[in-house]
Amino acid sequence: MAHDERRLEVLRAIVQDYVSTNDPVGSKALSERHDLGVSPATIRNDMAVLEEQGYITQPHTSAGRVPTDKGYRLFVDRLSAVKPLSVAERRAIERFLDGAVDLHDVLSRSVRLLAQLTRQVAVVQYPTLSRSAVRHLEVVQLAAARLMLVLITDTGRVEQRVVDTPVDVDATAVAELRTLLNSAFVGVKLVDAGDKVPDLLETAPPHLRGLVATVSATLMETLVEPSEDRLVIGGTANLARGNALDFPGTVRPLLEALEEQVVVLRLMSQVDASTVLVRIGEENAHEALTGASFVSVGYGSADRALGGLGVVGPTRMDYPMNMAAVRAVARYVGHLLAES
Amino acid sequence: MAHDERRLEVLRAIVQDYVSTNDPVGSKALSERHDLGVSPATIRNDMAVLEEQGYITQPHTSAGRVPTDKGYRLFVDRLSAVKPLSVAERRAIERFLDGAVDLHDVLSRSVRLLAQLTRQVAVVQYPTLSRSAVRHLEVVQLAAARLMLVLITDTGRVEQRVVDTPVDVDATAVAELRTLLNSAFVGVKLVDAGDKVPDLLETAPPHLRGLVATVSATLMETLVEPSEDRLVIGGTANLARGNALDFPGTVRPLLEALEEQVVVLRLMSQVDASTVLVRIGEENAHEALTGASFVSVGYGSADRALGGLGVVGPTRMDYPMNMAAVRAVARYVGHLLAES
């Protein structure tokens, strides 16, 4: 039916106008700005239907319409094409990210870049430990009975732990331990590392067995502990822009939720590298994120998402643009990490 | 003169009342809430003098008085006693920081703790590289002609760099390189590391000389580069609290300045571990920090500040409390880092 067709066209127009003007959009303005081929009165009828179906709503009786979460959802799913980035934007990404010296540098540049491109709050997750593999394990002696373990993953992430050993150890024992640990764990994915421990204990020479047991216990703690996943957040200043317009009351609960990290990490856990995930308003099922949308995607090679990154902003955001930016940055970060 | 004495007492009362109520304070309210022993009329005379001297001002003709930056300065310098933390607060610090597993954990817990105690934005600087000493250098082979250097400082900070070597290297060369580097640099302060390079190059066996040169070049780059100083920021949600009252316009410029990091790092560069530094409003000489005060102190042992930490908030803040909290947390962080 050409009928329904036009109604969707009206919804798309409403979303676009509302996103760009931040004013509830009325039938007259709509017919002027878009070539819908029908009069305002007809649009009004369509709007009444759209409202009944729950795609739009009016803030008060005699105001224009505003999309609901459901309306944005339909827009994202069916009405928007992914907007390719401009050449200038692509160039900006390269210029911004090239020259990063280490993992932290890559991620903090990414977060700044993303915040700048989208003018939203950007969030980048460190490569999840559990999905990485061990590149190297280093053992450093700090004192007679105190060692420092340094774990380097294939994504360049470095974790360190101090271990107090049950007995004093000497330099040769440290060297043996280092060799032992590396031969057991290098190349092993961290999720699978636990399975290697019994083996390791068996093959370890008797005089090292106690030491190995203590050290692997600490190691497992480090590796398995998923709470250690870290986030880099940037662009919070963008929240103070649209101000009262975008968020009910203040941005405070949102800032708090972002600092909590847990909330964002949970959202991040669902991403994969192939599709951009969009969660709109209430879909986030977290009070503080009411009125906020979350656009995210995984980075890393297609078969293996190392972590996620994305942006958080008002539901009234430019979805096509944000989705494109998030995807482009994720791809670039994936490349960078793959080659290092 | 008992005269001046009382006038200062009035100033102190004004600061205290204004900080706690956030309303310009009038002579009547002042005489009711404080035991100044004189009538409102007398207080009015004192206030007129204080205003003439620039310590207080009135937002508009018929309103109460508000302290100026100069007034806060006098208050901090001469009128406030350091408020000792409550037992509960001390206990909270210990509970919060004990159990931190590594450097990043210590710092991110500190920043959250500080934000919670003061209800301001908290800022913690990573131990400055240049002031630390080398604890260990690790060399990991990534590919035939690609090595990863991992530098561990005595404060637990870990830095890593990837180096492409001019020629392929084998495992024994890597081991030799590791020994060489460690014997040359362990225990050396990073600022002094540059001086060791010529020595190192001379003593290196000829077949390693090229390799050593490349590697030390990268190393120096890492060490000398002071821009790599990092910050952890938390509690930005506290900015959205007092809202329009505390900051002119929005908190946006402040958030931007915080994310810039450079601004804060410059302020941090001036701290030492013995005295709490307070910069009030205009003293910060940075536009975005107008209306903001910065309370900071160095952490580390008395003779050697490793880095700084502090809080940023409206000039209208509880200085004695914030100073006490900042100092207490800095001490505790200093202890933690000293023993690890």
Next chain:
DNA sequence: GCTGGCACTCGCACAGCAGGAGTGCCAGCC
């Protein structure tokens, strides 16, 4: 099924007004 017309609703901005807090000044008192 679309369109133009029309009456109606309702938020917003602005003006006007009363109330109140706070001040400065002055004359008197200790």
Next chain:
DNA sequence: GGCTGGCACTCCTGCTGTGCGAGTGCCAGC
């Protein structure tokens, strides 16, 4: 000389009421 109570004055704040405009829903006509 310094403190005090009294008093007139200022000016912000909050409230109310009104006009305006945008936008709607509905209806009759094409």
